[in-house]
Amino acid sequence: MAERFSVVTISFNQCNFVERTIRSVLSQAGDFLLEYLIVDGGSTDGSVEIIKKYEKFIVAGKWPINCSGIEYRWVSEPDPGPTAALNKGLKMCRGEFISLLNSDDMYPAGTLMAVVSVFRNHPEVDVVYGKTIFVDENDRVIGNRDGVPLLRRHHFLRDNALVQPEVFWRRRVMEKAGLFDEALAYSNDYEYWLRLIDCGARFFYLPRALVYFRVRPDARSSGLHPGRFIDSLTVQYRYFGIGRYLKVNLGEYAAEFSEKTHLPVTEALKVIREGFLKRLPVEARSAVSLLLQKSLLYGFLKKAAYLSFKDRAQAITFLKAVLKKAPWLLFTRRGFSVLLRLTMGKTFYRRMRRILGGGDVF
Secondary structure: OOOEEEEEEEEOOOOOOHHHHHHHHHOOOOOOEEEEEEEEOOOOOOHHHHHHHHHHHHHOOOOOOOOOEEEEEEEEOOOOOHHHHHHHHHHHOOOOEEEEOOOOOEOOOOHHHHHHHHHHHOOOOOEEEEEEEEEOOOOOEEEEEOOOOOOOHHHHOOOOOOOHHHEEEEHHHHHHHOOOOOOOOOOHHHHHHHHHHHOOOOEEEEEEEEEEEEOOOOOHHHOOOOHHHHHHHHHHHHHHOOOHHHHHHHHHHHHHHHHHHOOOHHHHHHHHHHHHHHHOOHHHHHHHHHHHHHHHHHHHHHHHHHHOOOOHHHHHHHHHHHHHHOHHHHHOHHHHHHHHHHHHOHHHHHHHHHHHOOOOOO
């Protein structure tokens, strides 16, 4: 008998995208039973009508079923937040294989069957992940991301090493590790992957595009809210303790938050720093606060990187601030990357990166 594959989508007022998401899931073909669960947070924009429409199609036999069968269920009611909604959906699902798909993302054709084949051929594998294609609001491809073939714990030191909807796991992993941490509104998946690693889960890299991930200016992952960065630092402290990476990451997060919101780097850093320290046990705050004192220099360095191709004079101003306080930073990979950006220019710099086959530090 074919295994049941549970896909959970949480949604709230996503009428512009949720239909494309639903169709991409219900169109999946292969030798598996599809259980599709939609957890709507009480939308008022017409999303619920779209969700109901596909229930009617399936019940009336008007939707072409290309797998062993479809179980389509949904609920629409207010919830405390996205992580609570995810957990609600996970508690409802009954599948042997499980995945989460955002209400504005989509699966390419063949995704679920490709994942099923890995699980069948490799019974020791607990988690499958792959490549991601980034699309804009009109489904135009704007970029792609290859996964890390040999994923290890240290790959998460700087930030989340996985894109949530490119990850699929067995029920036995969830039974061992539990559900998502509802205290984390922005980095719940980041924490969960580390928890799976610490539980001994075996990860398998499938070198194919498994999801179309939509990039939107107002998305929760866009970096417009400091909670996204505060959550990430909280996860890093929880799993890696007090280390230099906290200092580096805080500075770079501050520069990113500054770019998104146009706040001065110093103000952006203060907001994130204070929010992060409040998350820590009282007895740990002094030690962490001391460690973070030089974070601003890393923020200035990354801000120089952001500005290097669009405002060279301003980028040099930030670089001078780094040079004055910590000249040795210019001899690190980060510093060298900024210097190359400033001296080579955008086109030549990117060409050199392609020739050398290396990624950008920033």
